[in-house]
Amino acid sequence: DAGVTQSPTxxxxxxxxxxxxxCSPKSGHDxxxxxxxxxxxxxxxxxxxxxxxxxxxxxxxxxxxxxxxPNYSSELNVNALLLGxxxxxxxxxxxSRVLSNQPQHxxxxxxxxxx
Amino acid sequence: xxxxMQIPQYQHVQEGEDFTTYCNxxxxxxxxxxxxxxxxxxxxxxxxxVKSGEVKKQKRLTFQFGEAKKNSSLHITATQTTDVGTYFCxxxxxxGATNKLIFGTGTLLAxxx
Numbered sequence: 487d488a489g490v491t492q493s494p495t496x497x498x499x500x501x502x503x504x505x506x507x508x509c510s511p512k513s514g515h516d517x518x519x520x521x522x523x524x525x526x527x528x529x530x531x532x533x534x535x536x537x538x539x540x541x542x543x544x545x546x547x548x549x550x551x552x553x554x555x556p557n558y559s560s561e562l563n564v565n566a567l568l569l570g571x572x573x574x575x576x577x578x579x580x581x582s583r584v585l586s587n588q589p590q591h592x593x594x595x596x597x598x599x600x601x
Numbered sequence: 602x603x604x605x606m607q608i609p610q611y612q613h614v615q616e617g618e619d620f621t622t623y624c625n626x627x628x629x630x631x632x633x634x635x636x637x638x639x640x641x642x643x644x645x646x647x648x649x650x651v652k653s654g655e656v657k658k659q660k661r662l663t664f665q666f667g668e669a670k671k672n673s674s675l676h677i678t679a680t681q682t683t684d685v686g687t688y689f690c691x692x693x694x695x696x697g698a699t700n701k702l703i704f705g706t707g708t709l710l711a712x713x714x
């Protein structure tokens with residue numbers, strides 16, 4: 487039973503570049519959420535995808551966008567990278583159930599460094 | 602905006618001592634979840650509490666949800682070196698039924714053998 491997988495594990499970019507991070511959810515899960523975790527902080531919710539649509543969004547600028555594919559895998563895209571975008575980007579999957587709060591299953595994350 | 606705070610920020614204990622972290626939300630929560638993140642790892646779900654005043658135990662870990670559903674605690678009895686990590690509480694944004702979680706500030710636990 488495969489858990490949440492993310493790629494790449496590490497990435498180094500320079501300011502102004504664009505990046506795409508990828509996530510495959512845990513088998514049987516259909517909802518993917520993305521979080522940004524700065525060093526020494528708790529994860530911050532970026533957005534959530536379900537049925538190939540962005541369902542909820544946190545307080546992040548439009549430079550952060552995403553996509554979900556029919557097989558439930560997801561991408562996080564960040565444009566015009568800033569130094570402050572350096573962080574661990576976590577993908578979490580869960581089952582969608584109406585009016586309930588599901589435990590989040592996290593991947594190992596992508597460590598993004600901006601030079 | 603909604604805030605979830607945890608205290609202490611950091612605690613260093615001798616192996617065998619007890620440990621408690623407290624979580625406080627600025628809004629009433631429909632439920633609260635707890636996660637553990639080992640150094641260099643990712644958050645791992647521990648438990649979810651739903652009912653007012655609920656207490657749940659997992660071996661040496663005891664979780665409580667406050668009567669007003671705005672606070673929670675995690676108590677570890679007789680810590681072990683395997684307990685090292687950061688413990689996060691997380692509640693639903695806006696307090697209701699949503700998978701958008703607001704994570705607390707976390708408590709880093711260090712255990713000296």
